[in-house]
Amino acid sequence: MRLTVNGNPIEIDAEAEMPLLWALRDLAGIKGPKFGCGIAACGACTVLVAGQPVRSCVLPLGQVEGDVTTIEGIGRPGALHAVQEAWIVEQVAQCGYCQAGQIMSAVALLDEIPNPSDADIDRTMGGNLCRCATYPKIRAAIKRAAASTGA
Amino acid sequence: MSRAGKITRRVFLGAAGAAAAGLAVGYYVYRRPFPNPLEAQAGEGEAVFNPFVKIPTEGPITVIVPRAEMGQGVTTTLAALIAEELDVRLDQVTVEHGPAASAYANIGMLEEGVPFPRFDDSTIAEMMRGGMGVVGRFLAMQATGGSSSTTDGFTRMRQAGALAREALKAQAARRWQVDAASLTTAEGFVTNPATGETVAYGELALDAARVDLTADPILRDPAEWKLLGRPQPRLDMEAKVTGAPIFGVDVDLPDMVFATIRMNPHFGGTIRTLDDAGSLAMPGVEKLVIIETHLGNGFGVIARSTWHAMRAADAVQVEWERPDRAVDDDAIWAGLEAAVAGRGSNFRDDGDVETVFADAPRERMVEAEYRVPFLAHAAMEPMNATARFRDGELDVWAPNQSPTLTRMACAREAGISQENCRVHTTSLGGAFGRRLEVDYAVYATRLAMETNGRPVKVTWTREEDMTHDMYRPAAMGRFRARLGEDGMPQALDMKIASPSIIASLLPRLYPRLPVPGSDTAIVDGSFNQPYSIANYRVSGVVADNPGVPVGFWRAVGNSFNGFFHEAFMDEIATAGGIDPVELRLSLMADHPAAVGVVEKVADMAEWSASLPANRAKGFAFATSFGSWVAEIVEISETEGRIRLEKVWIAADVGRALDPSIIEAQLMSGALFGLSAAMFEEVNFADGRAVQTNFHDYDPLRIHQSPDVEVAILQNAPKMGGVGEIGTPPAAPALANAIFALTGKRIRQLPLAREVDFA
Numbered sequence: 001m002r003l004t005v006n007g008n009p010i011e012i013d014a015e016a017e018m019p020l021l022w023a024l025r026d027l028a029g030i031k032g033p034k035f036g037c038g039i040a041a042c043g044a045c046t047v048l049v050a051g052q053p054v055r056s057c058v059l060p061l062g063q064v065e066g067d068v069t070t071i072e073g074i075g076r077p078g079a080l081h082a083v084q085e086a087w088i089v090e091q092v093a094q095c096g097y098c099q100a101g102q103i104m105s106a107v108a109l110l111d112e113i114p115n116p117s118d119a120d121i122d123r124t125m126g127g128n129l130c131r132c133a134t135y136p137k138i139r140a141a142i143k144r145a146a147a148s149t150g151a
Numbered sequence: 152m153s154r155a156g157k158i159t160r161r162v163f164l165g166a167a168g169a170a171a172a173g174l175a176v177g178y179y180v181y182r183r184p185f186p187n188p189l190e191a192q193a194g195e196g197e198a199v200f201n202p203f204v205k206i207p208t209e210g211p212i213t214v215i216v217p218r219a220e221m222g223q224g225v226t227t228t229l230a231a232l233i234a235e236e237l238d239v240r241l242d243q244v245t246v247e248h249g250p251a252a253s254a255y256a257n258i259g260m261l262e263e264g265v266p267f268p269r270f271d272d273s274t275i276a277e278m279m280r281g282g283m284g285v286v287g288r289f290l291a292m293q294a295t296g297g298s299s300s301t302t303d304g305f306t307r308m309r310q311a312g313a314l315a316r317e318a319l320k321a322q323a324a325r326r327w328q329v330d331a332a333s334l335t336t337a338e339g340f341v342t343n344p345a346t347g348e349t350v351a352y353g354e355l356a357l358d359a360a361r362v363d364l365t366a367d368p369i370l371r372d373p374a375e376w377k378l379l380g381r382p383q384p385r386l387d388m389e390a391k392v393t394g395a396p397i398f399g400v401d402v403d404l405p406d407m408v409f410a411t412i413r414m415n416p417h418f419g420g421t422i423r424t425l426d427d428a429g430s431l432a433m434p435g436v437e438k439l440v441i442i443e444t445h446l447g448n449g450f451g452v453i454a455r456s457t458w459h460a461m462r463a464a465d466a467v468q469v470e471w472e473r474p475d476r477a478v479d480d481d482a483i484w485a486g487l488e489a490a491v492a493g494r495g496s497n498f499r500d501d502g503d504v505e506t507v508f509a510d511a512p513r514e515r516m517v518e519a520e521y522r523v524p525f526l527a528h529a530a531m532e533p534m535n536a537t538a539r540f541r542d543g544e545l546d547v548w549a550p551n552q553s554p555t556l557t558r559m560a561c562a563r564e565a566g567i568s569q570e571n572c573r574v575h576t577t578s579l580g581g582a583f584g585r586r587l588e589v590d591y592a593v594y595a596t597r598l599a600m601e602t603n604g605r606p607v608k609v610t611w612t613r614e615e616d617m618t619h620d621m622y623r624p625a626a627m628g629r630f631r632a633r634l635g636e637d638g639m640p641q642a643l644d645m646k647i648a649s650p651s652i653i654a655s656l657l658p659r660l661y662p663r664l665p666v667p668g669s670d671t672a673i674v675d676g677s678f679n680q681p682y683s684i685a686n687y688r689v690s691g692v693v694a695d696n697p698g699v700p701v702g703f704w705r706a707v708g709n710s711f712n713g714f715f716h717e718a719f720m721d722e723i724a725t726a727g728g729i730d731p732v733e734l735r736l737s738l739m740a741d742h743p744a745a746v747g748v749v750e751k752v753a754d755m756a757e758w759s760a761s762l763p764a765n766r767a768k769g770f771a772f773a774t775s776f777g778s779w780v781a782e783i784v785e786i787s788e789t790e791g792r793i794r795l796e797k798v799w800i801a802a803d804v805g806r807a808l809d810p811s812i813i814e815a816q817l818m819s820g821a822l823f824g825l826s827a828a829m830f831e832e833v834n835f836a837d838g839r840a841v842q843t844n845f846h847d848y849d850p851l852r853i854h855q856s857p858d859v860e861v862a863i864l865q866n867a868p869k870m871g872g873v874g875e876i877g878t879p880p881a882a883p884a885l886a887n888a889i890f891a892l893t894g895k896r897i898r899q900l901p902l903a904r905e906v907d908f909a
Contacts (some may be wrong), residue, residue, distance in 0.1 A: 014456075015434065022458035026409055031401040032394025035457070035581070037613040041845035044531060071394030080393070087392040091384065091811060094819055096391030097221030097398060097531040097580025098650050122854035129845060131531050131581045132222045132820030135856035137815070 001061045004028060006073030020054075021045045023061055024070065025123030032071035032100045036129070043128030046101035053108035069099040074107060083107050086145035094132035102128045106142050114141075115146050187882055188252035189215070198356035200318060202254040203233060203311035206356035211245045212237070212339070214312075217255030218304070219295035219552045219586065220248075220387060221579035222819070223874040224812035228385045229304050231378045231809065236312030236371060238336040239352075241383055251554030252572040255293040259303025294553035296587055296703060298776035298872025301808055305870060306370070313368035314360075319352055322359035326350070335402030358824040373806075382811030387578065397578040399550035402537040404606040408437060411460040411610055412594050414449030415471040416618045416839040418478060418698045421448045423470040430466035435459035439467065440601045445662050446590045447619065448472075453600045457610050458833040478697045478838045486626040486695035487522075490648035495690030496669055498678035502686030509643040511633040512844065517726045518631045519719060523711040524832040526623035526704055527840075527848055532580020533616040534591040539598035539606035540565055545572045545596060546606075548580040552586040556660060561587035561596040583823070588621050588659065592834045617848060618840045621659075621702025622833055626673070627694075628715045633686075638727025639737070642686035647715060649673045650696035652703060659700070668693065676712025676879055681742040682720075682735075699835060705823055706875040709775040713879025714828070714886065714900065717771035721887040722896065731770050731887065732758055744803045744867035745774065751801035751862050756783040765789065766796070769888025773879035778871030779803040779864075782821060782880040784857070787890045793889065794909040795825065795857035800877060805867040813873050818859040820877020826851035828882035829908055833899050855908060 001012045005028065012023050024030040024047070033056050036044030040055035042122070047056045075081035083106050093099045102125070109116055109124045116124070121139055130138070135137025190197045196208040205213040214237075216229040230246050249255065316336055323330035323341040325630060327348065335342045342349045352359075373380065390397050415421065427439045427450075435455040442449050450467065454460035476482075508516075536549035538561070545565045551557045554574040562572040579586055595609040611619075626649035633642040651670040658666065673691035724731040732753050739745040749772055753759070756768060765788045772781045780802045787794050800817050807813050829850055834841040842848040882900060889906060890896050897905045 018456070018458055022456050025400075026456035026458070029403065031396040031403075034398075034531070035400060035533065035610065037845050038461075039613070041849075042531065065636060074521060076393060077389055079625055084392045088384070088388050091221075091388060091815065093385070093388055093391035094224070094580045095220075095531065095579060096387065099391050100394040103392060125853045127852075129850060129852065131529060131532065131583070131823070131850060132819045133826065133851055133856065134815075134819065134853075135853040136818060136824065136859050138853060 003061070003064060004067040006069060007067070012061065014061060017060045019057050020047070020061055020064055020068065022058035023058065024068075030070055030072060034097055034100060036098070043105060044098045044101040044116045046104040046128065048104060048108060050078070051108070051111065053105050071103060074103075076098065081107065082149050085144045086141040086148060090137045090141040090144060092134050092137040092141050094134055098128060098130045102130065102138055106138070106145065110146060110149070111143065114149065116142065122134070152356070172574040173420065177248065186254070188250045188254055191826030196357070198360035200315040200360050202249075202252070203308060203309050204237065204315040206315070206352050206360075208356060209351045210245060210353070212239055212352065213247055213836070214244050216246050216302045217249045217252070217273060217293060218475045219550070219576060219579050219582065221295070221582040221586070222550070223300070223302045223816055224809065225295070227383055228301055228809050228812060229308050230386060231383055232304055232308035233261040233312035235378045236309045237316050237378055239339045241378060241386065243339050247388055248576040251293060251558045253293070253555065256555075257292060257294045257299055260294060260297040260299035291612070292553065293555040294587060296398035296552055296584065296649045298874045298876065302777065302872060309370050310368065310520060310908055313370055314364065314367050316366055317368045318359045318362040319355050321362045322355045326355075358370045379808050381809070383809055384811070397723055398532055399535045399548065399577045400532060400580070400610055402548045402577065402608055404537065404539065407537070407606045407608055408453050408602060409455065409457045409460050409610070410451050410453045410607050411457060411464050411612060412442065412449060412451045413467065413469070414442070414447040414463045414614060414615065414619055417471055417473045418700060419474045420838070421472040422450070423472045425450065425470075426468040430463040433459070433463045436463040438601060439721050440598050442594055442597050444593055444597065446593060447660055451594065451609065453598060453602065453607060457608070461612060473838050476697050478699055479836045480834050482657045482697045483625060483699070483835060486697065487625060487648050490694035491627050491629050491646055493692055495646050495692040496690060498671065498674045498692045499687060499689040501684070501688070502642070504642050504644050504686045504688040506586070507633055507646065508631065508687045515634045516631060517634065517722055519722055519898055520693065521628045521630065521715050521718065523626050523714060523841060524900060525625045525699065525835070526827055526831050527617050527620045527833050527842065527849060528583045528585035528704060529845070529850060530579075530583060530585055531619065533611045533613055534585070535608070535610040536592040536595035537606055537608040538592070538595040539604070540596070540599040541604035543567060543571055544567040545599070546575065547572065547596060548577060549592045549595070550577045550582070550586060551589075551592060552584070553580070553584055556587070556590045557589050560593050564593045564596045565600060577688060581706040583621065583867070587703055590619070590659070606652050613845070614843045617843050620833070620840070621655070621700040623704030623710060624652060624701040626711045630715070632719070632723050634723065634727045638729050639734070640684050640723050640727070643684050643688070643723075645677055645689045645715065645719070646692065647674055647677060647690070647712065648692040648694040649711070649724050650699065650701050652701050652707065654693065655696065655701045665689045672708035674712065675708030676706075676773060677716045679774070680716055681745045681774060682738040683741055684738060704819070706775060706878040709773065709875070710824070712849070713771065713775070714771040714882040716887050717880060717883035718898065719772060721769070721883065721890065725890075735772055744779045745772065745863055747866050748772070748779045748801040748803050751864060752781040752783050752799050754803065755860060755862060756799040767888050767892035769884045769886065769891055771880035771883035771887060775876050775879050776872030777869055778805070778873065778875050778876045779867060779878055780817070782884045784881070784884040784888045786885070786892060788892055789909065792907045792909040793892070795855065795885070798857050798881075800859065801862045802876060803864040804873060805865060805870040807863050807865055810863055813863055814861045816873045817861045817877040820875060821859060821881040822851060822856060824878035824881030825885055828885055828900055828902055829855070830901050830903050
């Protein structure tokens with residue numbers, strides 16, 4: 001299978017029904033997306049496919065249509081995405097396990113709605129669980145990122 | 152302390168005498184009770200000062216934070232304790248977890264395992280704590296739990312930094328032929344103010360590490376602190392927002408294979424029949440391994456990816472043996488009902504409760520029965536571990552809360568001595584007590600025995616995680632109070648029954664150790680609250696456990712006793728016609744820290760202000776883990792649905808080492824408690840857990856999460872814990888708000904059984 005992940009073409013030797021998450025993590029060594037539930041109920045595995053947020057734990061490789069973007073593809077130390085910057089300013093993460101998925105959902109939200117209301121945040125972030133319950137800080141960081149990008 | 156002084160004294164370890172054996176001593180006297188685990192592995196040009204500080208000739212200083220980072224910010228705060236005394240900036244240090252070692256035993260955690268309130272500083276309570284400290288050092292358990300990391304590390308970590316600093320100064324003094332006391336240190340340099348000469352720590356390190364200091368260093372006065380007491384940016388934040396591979400599931404080793412497990416979901420059951428022909432024929436599958444341990448029975452599948460392993464495990468035809476004893480909700484509640492009707496052990500017995508109730512008129516009585524369910528930990532990172540067994544040596548990489556227990560259990564499984572087992576602790580994607588257990592590491596060890604030296608990463612499915620938890624036990628309480636003419640309680644009698652955590656846990660860790668008959672956790676959070684009531688009894692009963700594994704869950708006994716005690720206090724206030732906050736204030740007048748947080752939170756939330764008809768507030772207080780916490784929850788009701796609007800928290804932690812991290816922990820602790828109170832419940836039927844994943848065990852989500860406002864106070868004389876203290880008051884504050892709004896007194900969790908949440 002041929003994919004484009006974070007701008008790089010990669011070749012994956014796997015069955016078409018293998019979920020994107022496991023192909024990324026175990027075969028391509030891209031560990032940012034996390035396994036949490038395997039049934040698209042927690043959002044820890046969220047990545048962008050053609051700019052849309054998807055739960056990669058239930059998306060078979062054969063159905064990936066478009067470029068894949070993971071947390072590794074939006075920014076890195078020294079060149080962080082505005083959402084990552086906001087996450088640092090608000091000191092959002094606790095255990096941090098769900099945060100890659102939270103950030104990818106937030107990136108997708110801000111791409112669609114540059115200045116989201118609380119209701120927008122509730123609607124689009126409700127699929128991302130956080131057992132440390134960092135939700136108030138996630139909300140604050142999304143608003144901070146929205147403000148910082150001049151929306 | 153007079154009230155607390157009446158709490159029943161029960162010596163259960165007989166270790167108090169050991170307190171005299173020398174506890175109130177400096178770091179020097181006990182600094183080498185165990186070998187320094189860093190000495191064996193020091194690199195070229197790397198100076199090891201003590202078990203916590205390594206300074207290389209060039210490059211960043213390494214500090215060892217031997218506690219699990221599971222979100223509570225311990226990496227940052229413990230590193231700051233060292234950096235404060237070492238005189239380096241936090242960005243000048245690299246933090247490592249370090250190996251499993253007795254030198255890193257958590258003494259504070261065991262010291263607080265005594266059956267006394269934390270505010271009881273009577274001689275016998277202190278003696279017991281001292282005794283537990285000695286026992287802790289004897290058992291030398293390196294563990295993260297009991298909200299003890301900062302209290303345990305507060306002196307030890309600063310001493311480690313100060314010792315290194317003083318050695319560096321002594322070496323500089325030798326070089327410059329001056330008195331060490333005349334030198335100053337800052338940001339990784341020693342300076343001679345008289346000459347202006349400076350030298351970097353790295354340049355001095357190799358010689359300085361051999362300096363033998365003759366006295367304990369004097370620790371800085373808190374007034375001089377530069378890092379402690381101020382918010383520090385978390386050292387792990389950038390890694391966590393960039394998706395860095397820091398968790399157990401991210402471990403990557405050369406030649407590694409992947410695996411998953413399937414264990415019998417019927418607790419204690421074995422395998423009746425197993426047919427793996429179909430699954431072994433599937434692509435990418437290498438091997439099926441039978442797992443038979445005292446922790447569980449099942450199998451593992453080893454494959455070229457986790458998904459290949461999971462798919463093949465699904466295809467295995469297995470018939471599980473079911474133990475004779477039925478585990479289901481009916482059996483569990485029957486056991487709890489029988490226990491709560493039976494005789495309990497008194498953990499508090501002030502005055503003469505029986506006499507006061509003997510002639511109580513009906514109209515002065517308040518009586519109620521409360522229940523809470525089993526709960527899952529459901530940490531976001533499912534259980535996992537990676538193991539490699541090669542040439543008689545075992546390496547285990549695991550997100551775990553106790554490296555020494557993990558080492559013991561894995562070495563035992565592999566049949567090797569502990570010296571040949573190394574445990575590498577990764578970041579933990581949540582834990583909440585679940586990762587004090589060792590099952591996931593033992594199963595990985597078992598699989599590593601079958602891979603010819605190749606490392607194997609074993610990741611559980613969410614379904615395995617949820618159906619093989621060590622659950623927060625269900626509990627049940629029967630309570631009664633007698634009110635006086637003034638509406639105030641003259642007597643309060645609480646009896647609480649729950650399966651014993653320690654009786655479930657100990658055989659998992661030490662299969663041959665006898666099981667204790669009593670368990671303080673059953674009453675923890677009810678027997679040790681700072682209320683003065685003339686006749687006040689709290690008793691606990693160990694309920695029969697039909698076989699459900701139970702374990703530590705954030706705040707442990709406090710997680711349900713907070714609800715029991717504070718919801719019933721609200722019932723007393725209602726029956727007596729007294730404002731709930733006023734009732735608490737008058738009963739806790741002996742404890743200024745308690746009064747302080749209650750007054751503070753009432754002020755923050757404008758408790759006395761009137762609200763629109765569709766809104767109400769509820770209040771609760773709990774002291775736990777040595778800290779004092781009051782919470783108010785405001786809710787609203789629209790079209791029959793209840794929405795959580797806001798939570799106010801005032802907490803007195805005695806000394807706030809990092810206000811920003813403490814605030815985050817209080818927020819997290821309260822919301823974690825609200826999540827459980829609103830939605831969470833594990834049921835048992837047909838010998839196994841009913842809930843399997845987040846579709847039927849659905850915790851709090853962002854659209855249900857209220858805004859949280861926190862105030863941190865520092866009036867209490869002792870420093871308390873932080874990671875769990877937000878949880879106990881959350882459930883009762885919400886239940887009390889629901890009563891205030893709807894008139895419905897809900898005495899059984901989760902609340903969603905009775906009301907709809909928006």
